[in-house]
Amino acid sequence: MDSKSLGKLGEDLAVKYLEGKGYEILERNFQMKVSNFLKSEIDIIAKKENIVHFVEVKTLRQGLPLRSARSVQGEPFNPEEKVDFEKKKKIIRAAETWLSKNKIPLDSQWQIDIIAIVIEEEFKKAKVSFFQNI
Numbered sequence: 001m002d003s004k005s006l007g008k009l010g011e012d013l014a015v016k017y018l019e020g021k022g023y024e025i026l027e028r029n030f031q032m033k034v035s036n037f038l039k040s041e042i043d044i045i046a047k048k049e050n051i052v053h054f055v056e057v058k059t060l061r062q063g064l065p066l067r068s069a070r071s072v073q074g075e076p077f078n079p080e081e082k083v084d085f086e087k088k089k090k091i092i093r094a095a096e097t098w099l100s101k102n103k104i105p106l107d108s109q110w111q112i113d114i115i116a117i118v119i120e121e122e123f124k125k126a127k128v129s130f131f132q133n134i
Helices: 003-020 085-101
Strands: 024-033 039-048 051-061 110-119 126-131
Touching (some): 003 024, 003 039, 003 051, 003 110, 003 126, 024 085, 051 085, 085 110
Parallel strands (some): 051 110
Antiparallel strands (some): 024 039, 039 051
């Protein structure tokens, strides 16, 4: 399974997880062009109890070769650790753009969440971790 297929599988699992928790999915894969080369994307935009959630999904398949499943230093990582300061800034910029585009005041309640998914190599089980309001 290539990384694009793995990411799509992770996002589909995240949508099912959120829907099971009572979230309304508003949009998937919202993209905002930042410059000629860069774009910012929000994987899932959902709403629950009048709060808009901008959700970044990170998926890792257990059993990948060492270089794919570990950081540059060779240490294991959790998928949620891939959302660093720069990634958060891009998500905030895209979230503000989405809110404006949908005529939702920027002072409305909204937050950034992360869903980290670790899929077993045989794809029979997935561990979902939900980090809210990062």
